[in-house]
Amino acid sequence: MNEVRRAVSSVDSDLPLYQVHTLNYYYTKSMARTSFTLVMLALAGVMALLLGIVGLYGVIAYSVSQRTHEIGIRMALGAQKNDVLKLVVNGGMYLTLIGVGVGVGGALVLTRFLSSLLYGVRPTDPLTFVVVSSILIGVALLACYIPARRETKADPIVALRYE
8 A cells, every 4th residue: 555655646746545445445345235144144044944943843842742642542552662753753754854845945946036145155055955954854853753752751551641
C-alpha cells in the first residue's frame, strides 16, 4: 500500500487517497453476506438434523411403549428376545428407509433452488446425502433397538398387567 501511495504521490502530490485497500479486502467484503447466509443455512441444517434425531427416537420409543402389552403376550407365548428385537427393529427400519428415501428424493428436487448459494459444492453432493442418510439410519437403528431391548427385559407377567 505504501508503494501505491508513493506512486500516486509522484504523479500528483495533491491527489488524496481515501480508504485504500487491496482487492482481496473488497472481495472478502462482498462475500460476507453470502458467507453469513451459508453459515445460517448450515446451522439450520444441523438443527433440523438434531430435531429429526430427537423426533425419530421419541416416536419409535413411544411406539414400542404402546406395544408393551403385545410384546408381553408374545414373550408369554414363547417368543424369544431376539425375535421380539427383530420384530421391532425391522418395523422401525422399514419406516425409516421409506422416510429417508422420500427425504432424499425431496432434497434432490429442492436443492436446485439453493444452487446459487453454494460455492465449491454441487447441489447433489453425494457425500452429504450419504452422510446425513447414514446418521439418520444409525439413529433410527438405536432408537428401535434401545426401547425394544428394554421391553424384552421386562417380565411378561408385568407387561400383561400393563393396561
